[in-house]
Amino acid sequence: MTESNRGLLLALFAYSIWGSFAVFFSLLKHIPATEVLLHRIIWSFIFVAIILTLTRHWARAKSALLNRRLVLALFCSSLLIGANWCLYIWAVSVNRAVEASLGYFISPLIAICLGVIFFKESLAVYQKVAIFLAACGVGFKIIGIGEFPWISLSLAISFGLYGLIRKKTQVDTVTGLMLETILLLPFAAVYWVWLLIQGEQHFSMSLDGLLLILAGVLTALPLLAFSAAAHRLSLTLLGVMTYLAPTLQLLSAVLILGEPFDKGDFVTFSLIWLSLLIFSGGAIWRRRRTPESIV
Template sequence: MNDSQRGLLLALAAYGIWGCFALFFHLVKHIPAVEVLGHRVLWSLIFVAIVLSVTRQWKKVRYAFNDRRLLLLLAGSSCMIAINWVLYIWAVGAGRAVEASLGYFINPLVAVALAVIFLKETLFGFQKIAIGLALAGVGYKLISVGELPWISLTLATTFAFYGLIRKQTQVDAVSGLFIETLILVPAALVYLSYLLLAGTGSSLSSYDWGLLMLSGIITALPLIAFSAAAKHLSLTVLGFMIYLAPSLQLLSAVLILGEPFNQDDWVTFALIWAGLIVFSGGAALKHQRRRTKHS
């Protein structure tokens, strides 16, 4: 197996796990979302600590702790990812996984918009068209339903801000996740301890405990796989594969969890998918022209 094939398998594993998130968090929908988040943070920290120990990468973490600016940035990214996680968990439990998947379809376009605003990057013609189509989809949803798709927009925006912050941090994915979860762990422990002492926490079976512990593994594992895949695959391939996870989440929500998908949803998703086709196609063409020019 060559590097490209290995990278493709790792990327498929990462996006495949992310794509199953709706099904997984549906299994713990009887547990309040914030409680699930607390366990997810705690078990993620433990699993990542084991990975760092096995791979002997603690020196990267120690280096990060010596950089105050880096810690401040990771504190910001940890807040963004915490909001993203808890909202997604809640949305699945509330039977709104379709809306949640829409957020991750919109995310790449929101990320481009943030790059233009904060990083002063140039917006190309195909990107303007793609963002315009996505805005049309959101606008149609607003008109047809009478309310803004706030779940989708919040998930897309928080994850885009997370990516924007992490883009400015000189730390690898695993070490970064360890520090982010470490920042969140005190709040998680305080909350879980309060539930235990007050007797208001969920009555958890051994099966529930197993799922909550597994939530930490499935949080870290795809990130590790994706980080490894990125070393062997081009950005063009990864750019096209990014839509695999929300596609699987959408199919899971409709075909397995039985959530409704009506005509208005078709129109909204069609406009956003059209924007993504323009966005991905334009990016691929731009990349190919750049390679031809430098060859």
């Protein structure tokens, strides 16, 4: 098997796990989202700690912890990704996974806007058209349906800001996740102790306990797979595959979880999909003019 094919399989594995999150977290909808989040943090930390021990990469994590500016940046990113995780878990628990999936469709376009604001990046014509169409989609949901898509926008903005901070930090994916979970670990541990004292925690040697542990594993595992895939695939292919996860989340929300998808949703999503088609097509055309190698 060639390296590019191995990278493709790793990327498909990562995006398939992310795409299954709507179904997975629906199995935990009877547990408060904040409690699911605390277990996601704790078991992610334990799983990544095992990986770092097996690969003998703890020195990299320890070195990063000594960098105060890096720790501060990752503390901010950890709060953003923690809020993002919690909101998504809650959205699934209240049968709003369709709206949550919309947030991850919008996220790449939010990232472009943040690049313009913080890095003074210039927009190509196709990017301006894509953002305009996405804004029309959001505007239709607000005006045409009379509903402000706060879940979608909150997920997109929090994830966009998270990506912005991580872009400015010189740390690899695994080490970054380890530091983020370490920084969130005290909050998660205190909350778990409080739940134990109150007698309100749901973790036990049961299916719920297994699923809560699995929530942490499924947080770290696709990141590891994606990191390995990124070294083997072109950015163009990875960029197109980005939309696989929210597509699977949307399909599973409608076809498996039975959430409604009416004409208003169809118009909103159609405008978003058209904007992403223009965005991806323009990016592919642009990269073909500047050939990039596949590692």
